[in-house]
Amino acid sequence: NAGVTQTPKFQVLKTGQSMTLQCAQDMNHEYMSWYRQDPGMGLRLIHYSVGAGITDQGEVPNGYNVSRSTTEDFPLRLLSAAPSQTSVYFCASSYSWAGELFFGEGSRLTVL
């Protein structure tokens, strides 16, 4: 099984550019989430979804949009990138909200 797949692994953007981080899982998990990891800050929840068509904000949602049109995919969109969004982004999924999270390998984003 591929598990949780994130693309791209690395990306450099200029301020104001837009992009989408892709996340796909093949485990038929209902719960998917996006975290960002910054030095000294740990993992912070950006957005999450408890099923197709349902999304909600996490701890740091500003500047990010998500959608969940299928069970498998949960893309994260940056509409106008800012240097403060330079970070490592992790997508995760689980069978339920109380279950073990399976993480992707991360996407390292640099905004100049």
Add this chain to the structure above:
Amino acid sequence: SQELEQSPQSLIVQEGKNLTINCTSSKTLYGLYWYKQKYGEGLIFLMMLQKGGEEKSHEKITAKLDEKKQQSSLHITASQPSHAGIYLCGADIEGGANSKLTFGKGITLSVRP
């Protein structure tokens, strides 16, 4: 998140030594998860604890959740270089449906050969 405090922030131990790291919350931990991360890589699930007083072990790593369900400890026996990495605790501190995991800032463990 400051709702989960991990201590110490970092730790350097000599290979073969035992060590304990902690994860503390002022709120009830409805589910407590320990993850390990190698630098530049994703997170690997270690253990999950849900019941007060629960203890689980895997190889040389033992995790406990206290009776009050507000603190968890992770103990490594006879540490090895392979144990080096960042250890993060994540917890459901809200309970109920549609809650989510909140993570601590992580503890960086270095093991000297």
